[in-house]
Amino acid sequence: MMGERTVMQEALFYEFSLERHVPSDHLLRSVDRFVDLSGLRAHLQPFYSAIGRPSIDPELMIRMLLIGYCCGIRSERRLCEEVHLNLAYRWFCRLGLEGAVPDHSTFSKNRHGRFRDSNLLRTLFETTVQSCLDAGLVGGEGFAVDASLIRADANRQRSVAGSEEVDWEAMAATRRSVREYLDTLDEAAWGAASEVTPKFVSPSDPAAQWTGAHKGHAFFAYATNYLIDLDHAVIVDVEASRAIRQAEVGAARTMLDRTLERFELYPERLAADSAYGSAEMLGWLVHERGIEPHIPVFDKSERRDGTFERADFTYDHEADAYVCPAGQELRPRQKTYRMPRPLADSDGLIRYRASTLDCAPCPLKPRCCPNTPARKVPRSVHEGARDMARAIAATDAYAISRRERKKIEMLFAHLKRILGLDRLRLRGPNGARDEFHLAAAAQNLRKLAKLIPMPEPRPA
Structure with a gap:
């Protein structure tokens, strides 16, 4: 029924x-x-x-x-x-x-x-970092830094060419994201990060960077930068920046300085990928912060035409000279000038030059400098830090750091796949900061919930 x-x-x-x-x-x-x-x-x-x-x-x-x-x-x-x-x-x-x-x-x-x-959301994030410190989840000896691209809320079809003249002042009267873009033009993480004109600019979110870094279709994006502790992958700092390498390296410096100021955390080593292996960054880590760089050296001195590359020249520290495969010396200066000139150029490179009298009769000249009268080898003013990074790369500790650095990649995967932050909802630099702070705070809270067991219930 x-x-x-x-x-x-x-x-x-x-x-x-x-x-x-x-x-x-x-x-x-x-x-x-x-x-x-x-x-x-x-x-x-x-x-x-x-x-x-x-x-x-x-x-x-x-x-x-x-x-x-x-x-x-x-x-x-x-x-x-x-x-x-x-x-x-x-x-x-x-x-x-x-x-x-x-x-x-x-x-x-x-x-x-x-x-x-x-600045409430920044304070909220730092509260979660302090909770991780109180729970003993932050060792403070080894850090890792990296950046990940997050798509911006900007449409390619409505963008304009970067070289096109746009009246940003007039647009700023009605669009908050444009006002924020104009306010950040002088900041190292935004407008001042690079003088290169982008290919396209979005009128709805001009601070977003047009990028093809994923080797697929290009898109507008921001970069979220994480500084994590390698013990339990706790995010100790987060920073929003443009999606370019110069801005990401600058954000790493900002986060290291801020972590020292806020929490008195001073890591012994820093793990990162080759994007952070520039001479300036390595010199800053070694000489100004005393941090071991577990970072591959960013080096483009390799040659593919069969001629000698910089690695084939031996540097003599005592004589401050390079020795070529034929045994001749290359010195920083072969001429005496009436007015002294600086050894390093604007790029921070010292040119070590061989004598034309040595190179002209040399039997190795076709393999060394076939198109120039004499060979010259550039050396960075931060080459000592680069040599230190190369020496660290041959140690077992470096291999461990390279494995542990994958923890930061896992955090980015969790951010995009589990928390769903693969595209921003908010526009402008402030909108990116708000979303990144809240997402990092949520990841730290989930980390605490996972690693710290719930207390046993009290009997009635």
């Missing part, structure tokens, strides 16, 4: 507890132990008026944003719907069953105002 439809009757009284309905192994229950927002209201107090209607609780908005980035909910409109329906989300946000969920537009209003003015 077919059953009849039951009519739901509302009960007069309910005995319901969110605390009992959130599973003990739920991700947010583990994460909640490490979310410290005790100083949030004091931090934001100067940015609120003393009169007027009470605002939405800022702690509620931050907790909702953490849910979105921890659980890969990219849309704030959808986030509000999920928090309204999901019991675990309500428990994490301290809403209870009857608490009202704020409108999605509240996040935009506060992000463009109080959150950025107070």
Whole structure:
């Protein structure tokens, strides 16, 4: 016999507890132990008026944003719907069953105002780093640095050529991303990172870099730069920059300096790929910071035409001269000038030149300098640091660092595939910073939840 439809009757009284309905192994229950927002209201107090209607609780908005980035909910409109329906989300946000969920537009209003003015999201990220330090997850001896490209919210079909004249001042009156672009033209991580004119520029987000670094279709992108500790792959700093090598190397310096200032972390070694192996970067690490560079040397001295390359010349430290395969010396200067000239050029290179009298009768000249009267070999002013990096590359510790450096690649894969941050929602440098700070904070919180076990429940 077919059953009849039951009519739901509302009960007069309910005995319901969110605390009992959130599973003990739920991700947010583990994460909640490490979310410290005790100083949030004091931090934001100067940015609120003393009169007027009470605002939405800022702690509620931050907790909702953490849910979105921890659980890969990219849309704030959808986030509000999920928090309204999901019991675990309500428990994490301290809403209870009857608490009202704020409108999605509240996040935009506060992000463009109080959150950025107070640098709140940066403070939130640093709080998670401090929690990792307190839990003993940061060794502080070995760091790794790298950058990953994140697609910007910019359309190629609506871009303009980089050489085309655009009235950015007029566009800045109506577009926040254009105002931020103009404000960052003098910063080393943005406009001042390179003088090269990009092939295309997006009017909707001009700070985004047109790049073909993935060897496929080119796209507009930003770079998220991570500095991690190699013990447990904790992100100790994060920085947004343009998607070019010069900006990423500058971001690495910024993060190392800031980590020392904020947390007094001074690593013994730094692991990175060859993009960070320039002479200037290696010289800065060795001579100014005393950090061992576990980094491949960026070297383009190899030759493919069969002639002698720089590695075939031996450097004599005592004589400050190179010795060629024929046994002749190449010195920094073969002429005496009336007005002294600097040895190094604007690129930081010293040219070691052989004598024409030595090269002309030399039987090895066709293999050394067939098209010039004499051979010259450039040597960087930071060649000592480069030699140190080459010596480290032959050690077992370097091989270990190269393996451990893969942890940062795993973090980028987790960021894009699990947390869903393969394309930015927000535009402009500030929008990129906001998303990268929240994503790095979420990854650190998930790391804490995974590595620090939940305490045993107390008996009744």
